[in-house]
Amino acid sequence: MKPPLVNVLNGTTFVVSDTGGDIDAAGPHPVGLFAIDTRFLSKWILSINGERLTALSTDDLRYFETRFFLVPGTGTVYVDAKLSVIRQRAVANGFREKITIFNHGARSVDLSIRVDAAADFADSFEIKDLLPKKGSHYQCVAEDTLVFGYRREAFRRETAISASMPAELDEHGLTFTVRLEPRQDWSTELRVEPLVVLSEGKVSLATLPDIYGGGSGPESYESLDSWFHEAPHVRCEYAPLTTTYRRSLIDLAALRFPSAALDGGSLPAAGLPWFMAIFGRDSIFTSLQALPFLPQLAVSTLHELGLRQGTRTDDFREEDPGRIIHELRMGEMAAFEERPQSPYYGSADATPLFVVLLDEYERWTGDAQLVRDFEFEARAALNWIDQYADLMGLGYLAYRRRNESSGLENQCWKDSWDSISYRDGHLPGFPRATCELQGYAYDAKMRGARLARLFWNDALYADLLERQAGELKERFNRDFWIESEGYYALALDADGTKVDALSSNIGHLLWSGIVDDCRAGEVVRHLMDPQLYSGWGVRTLSLRDERYNPIGYHVGTVWPFDNSIIAWGMRRYGFRHEAAVLAEGMFEAASFFGGRLPEAFAGYDRNLTKFPVEYPTACIPQAWSAGAPLLFMRTMLGLEPSGDHLVVDPFLPETIGQIELLDIPGRWGHIDAFGRGRHPVECAPENVPLSERLSAIVDQTPATAAAETPNLRHP
Amino acid sequence: MTSPGREFFDEINRLGHDRLLEKATGTVRIDLTRDSVVESWFITINAGDISASRENTSVDAVLRADHASFDQIASGEMNATAAIARGQVTVRGDSRLLIQLVRLFPARPGTAHRRLVAAAGRRQP
Numbered sequence: 001m002k003p004p005l006v007n008v009l010n011g012t013t014f015v016v017s018d019t020g021g022d023i024d025a026a027g028p029h030p031v032g033l034f035a036i037d038t039r040f041l042s043k044w045i046l047s048i049n050g051e052r053l054t055a056l057s058t059d060d061l062r063y064f065e066t067r068f069f070l071v072p073g074t075g076t077v078y079v080d081a082k083l084s085v086i087r088q089r090a091v092a093n094g095f096r097e098k099i100t101i102f103n104h105g106a107r108s109v110d111l112s113i114r115v116d117a118a119a120d121f122a123d124s125f126e127i128k129d130l131l132p133k134k135g136s137h138y139q140c141v142a143e144d145t146l147v148f149g150y151r152r153e154a155f156r157r158e159t160a161i162s163a164s165m166p167a168e169l170d171e172h173g174l175t176f177t178v179r180l181e182p183r184q185d186w187s188t189e190l191r192v193e194p195l196v197v198l199s200e201g202k203v204s205l206a207t208l209p210d211i212y213g214g215g216s217g218p219e220s221y222e223s224l225d226s227w228f229h230e231a232p233h234v235r236c237e238y239a240p241l242t243t244t245y246r247r248s249l250i251d252l253a254a255l256r257f258p259s260a261a262l263d264g265g266s267l268p269a270a271g272l273p274w275f276m277a278i279f280g281r282d283s284i285f286t287s288l289q290a291l292p293f294l295p296q297l298a299v300s301t302l303h304e305l306g307l308r309q310g311t312r313t314d315d316f317r318e319e320d321p322g323r324i325i326h327e328l329r330m331g332e333m334a335a336f337e338e339r340p341q342s343p344y345y346g347s348a349d350a351t352p353l354f355v356v357l358l359d360e361y362e363r364w365t366g367d368a369q370l371v372r373d374f375e376f377e378a379r380a381a382l383n384w385i386d387q388y389a390d391l392m393g394l395g396y397l398a399y400r401r402r403n404e405s406s407g408l409e410n411q412c413w414k415d416s417w418d419s420i421s422y423r424d425g426h427l428p429g430f431p432r433a434t435c436e437l438q439g440y441a442y443d444a445k446m447r448g449a450r451l452a453r454l455f456w457n458d459a460l461y462a463d464l465l466e467r468q469a470g471e472l473k474e475r476f477n478r479d480f481w482i483e484s485e486g487y488y489a490l491a492l493d494a495d496g497t498k499v500d501a502l503s504s505n506i507g508h509l510l511w512s513g514i515v516d517d518c519r520a521g522e523v524v525r526h527l528m529d530p531q532l533y534s535g536w537g538v539r540t541l542s543l544r545d546e547r548y549n550p551i552g553y554h555v556g557t558v559w560p561f562d563n564s565i566i567a568w569g570m571r572r573y574g575f576r577h578e579a580a581v582l583a584e585g586m587f588e589a590a591s592f593f594g595g596r597l598p599e600a601f602a603g604y605d606r607n608l609t610k611f612p613v614e615y616p617t618a619c620i621p622q623a624w625s626a627g628a629p630l631l632f633m634r635t636m637l638g639l640e641p642s643g644d645h646l647v648v649d650p651f652l653p654e655t656i657g658q659i660e661l662l663d664i665p666g667r668w669g670h671i672d673a674f675g676r677g678r679h680p681v682e683c684a685p686e687n688v689p690l691s692e693r694l695s696a697i698v699d700q701t702p703a704t705a706a707a708e709t710p711n712l713r714h715p
Numbered sequence: 716m717t718s719p720g721r722e723f724f725d726e727i728n729r730l731g732h733d734r735l736l737e738k739a740t741g742t743v744r745i746d747l748t749r750d751s752v753v754e755s756w757f758i759t760i761n762a763g764d765i766s767a768s769r770e771n772t773s774v775d776a777v778l779r780a781d782h783a784s785f786d787q788i789a790s791g792e793m794n795a796t797a798a799i800a801r802g803q804v805t806v807r808g809d810s811r812l813l814i815q816l817v818r819l820f821p822a823r824p825g826t827a828h829r830r831l832v833a834a835a836g837r838r839q840p
Contacts, residue, residue: 153801153802153803154801154802154803155800155801155802156802196802197802198802198805199779199802199805200779200805200807209806209807209808209810209813210810210811211796211799211806211810211813211814211817212799212800260810260811260814261811261814262811307738307811307814307815308814311735311818312821312822313822314794314822314823315823316823317794319822330799330800331800334797334800335797335800335801335802336797336801337794337797342794342796342797342800343796373738376734376737
């Protein structure tokens with residue numbers, strides 16, 4: 001069983017502790033104070049008169065601020081409750097912690113209050129892969145500050161710890177000697193500040209240039225209030241939806257960190273604790289999911305990824321001209337090129353998805369200027385697909401890593417080593433062309449054509465892209481379709497053989513529009529079949545595939561992000577009922593996680609477990625899991641820009657009842673959307689034949705009855 | 716005496732304009748150090764127009780490296796972003812401008828030239 005951990009985060013700076021606020025990295029779990037891919041505090045333990053404390057409760061005040069209520073003693077036998085302690089911790093470019101001790105007793109007490117501290121300066125990759133440090137540590141007490149330091153050549157990081165009350169400092173912590181009278185309290189504020197030490201001097205995270213890709217978002221209640229104020233307001237009696245919506249907005253606020261490319265802009269880090277950095281793919285998907293709610297994320301993402309777009313050919317970083325970055329790290333291993341993330345370009349999907357996001361952003365916002373400003377980047381991205389990624393010469397987007405030592409074998413969203421396999425479990429060779437990549441390439445070309453025609457004044461290019469897209473779709477439907485099974489192959493092997501596993505990837509094809517209309521029903525049937533559908537959502541890999549494992553990262557778990565894209569795709573092809581089933585299942589799952597969907601959860605059948613079982617090392621919060629409920633809401637309400645209008649065409653499960661989504665921002669100003677759940681949707685029916693559960697093909701008429709006319713408030 | 720660093724500045728002046736820089740405007744000072752001597756260069760970018768000179772002007776960002784490191788960066792043997800993370804090269808000021816500048820440095824010798832992207836961005840026939 002995982003011990004409960006408490007996360008306090010603000011952008012890419014975060015603290016993971018136990019429920020009492022203590023940090024002890026000697027244990028197996030990744031706890032500590034982290035910033036710019038480095039652990040700046042690996043021990044932080046509070047004790048009173050030599051005794052550890054027991055947590056009574058934890059209060060999550062704001063995402064960047066938590067309060068821990070404690071009493072001295074760890075005994076299961078007896079806890080002396082004459083004293084109580086509150087630790088209040090606020091994270092922003094390091095953290096501040098106010099410790100308050102109350103004497104509830106009738107006698108005065110003499111206290112020795114001790115905070116043991118240490119900093120190992122582990123790189124997040126070193127923690128994940130259990131690697132030793134190569135440089136040297138130092139610590140010193142300088143006047144009223146305890147400093148931990150680490151040095152390897154010119155790479156130097158320090159942690160400075162100070163207190164507002166007089167303390168005795170030694171190289172392992174701080175001690176306060178206090179006499180507390182009856183009914184009195186005492187408090188001090190501790191500051192823990194990560195520093196980058198350069199030849200010119202020490203730089204705090206707050207003043208570190210954004211080129212480091214780190215830092216915290218604004219730390220104020222006003223900022224969070226205005227974040228909420230700008231997002232549409234939801235009214236709905238179905239509590240899991242409103243709770244989840246609110247939690248998603250908070251998590252997306254929490255994960256924000258400043259953009260280097262855009263003044264005042266911020267973009268989301270991908271996920272805590274392993275992915276607190278820029279990830280091209282995650283930023284794009286999160287921005288797409290959040291477009292109807294928080295369009296500013298798309299603006300920052302497009303600027304940031306455009307600024308860092310590849311310009312040269314670099315085999316170590318797998319950079320090509322026009323390629324969109326996969327990941328940026330500024331920790332020690334990236335700094336010394338023991339890992340390639342400075343930045344790393346090894347993803348095959350972020351580049352076409354960049355064009356998809358640019359187009360979708362314009363369709364919602366009408367911001368033609370941004371589309372014109374990014375013509376060069378979008379053309380370079382489109383060019384990359386054909387000039388650099390057609391590795392087999394078959395007209396398919398494929399990948400094969402050029403960095404054999406530390407590059408990613410799989411450069412699609414399922415980027416673990418065993419995610420792409422044949423049904424019998426054997427792994428295909430390289431290059432690999434996974435199916436969803438072809439969908440993204442098709443969509444990028446179609447959308448690129450629209451942009452070229454409407455904004456770049458280049459009809460010839462538009463025609464060319466459309467022709468290429470049409471040819472790709474035809475080719476794809478010929479080469480990937482497995483006639484005997486009735487679904488698309490997961491990938492093509494290096495020699496063009498179909499990799500025949502049944503996977504959730506086929507759902508993304510619906511979203512991209514590359515599926516021939518006559519085949520969409522078959523694809524949806526497979527997605528909703530118990531082989532893939534768990535009762536909560538679509539599994540990454542089907543039960544009958546050899547590598548299926550309900551707790552395998554990309555080979556059997558259920559990913560909320562994946563499902564949100566699949567539901568969007570079902571809706572595109574008219575399968576509104578199935579889309580609603582996925583939406584309802586995911587909101588129900590969210591209610592087991594306090595409204596906060598994890599990165600992934602186990603693929604066990606819902607009837608077996610009755611609740612969504614946690615995936616052992618799932619990131620939480622995770623940006624595109626926080627974005628998933630937003631996209632599900634868009635899908636259920638059938639929100640779709642059409643010219644300067646927003647079409648609202650709801651199809652809601654009965655359980656959700658009525659939704660009012662107020663002040664949806666877009667090219668229309670702000671619009672309200674209403675929907676009423678009239679459709680019985682059963683997520684986990686037992687022993688019901690599949691044919692009876694699948695109704696989309698015949699059940700398309702009731703939806704129009706539920707449609708409400710959009711209410712134009714600010715035309 | 717010529718060096719890869721010096722050739723980098725000469726190349727900038729020969730180039731005059733770079734499509735990669737059309738969103739950038741500002742000046743970066745490059746401080747090249749050898750012992751306690753600092754040699755400063757000013758790279759001025761104006762919506763894609765670019766020039767390098769020794770003439771002092773107001774700056775938006777500063778990049779500081781010793782001569783040897785900068786020569787390695789200018790010849791593609793050292794990656795500038797990793798060198799910044801390592802503390803071997805230090806920066807301050809406008810990050811956007813610094814990232815634009817870093818994109819100008821070539822890849823490792825033996826790999827294709829970065830100017831491919833200019834062709835990529837050109838209109839199709």
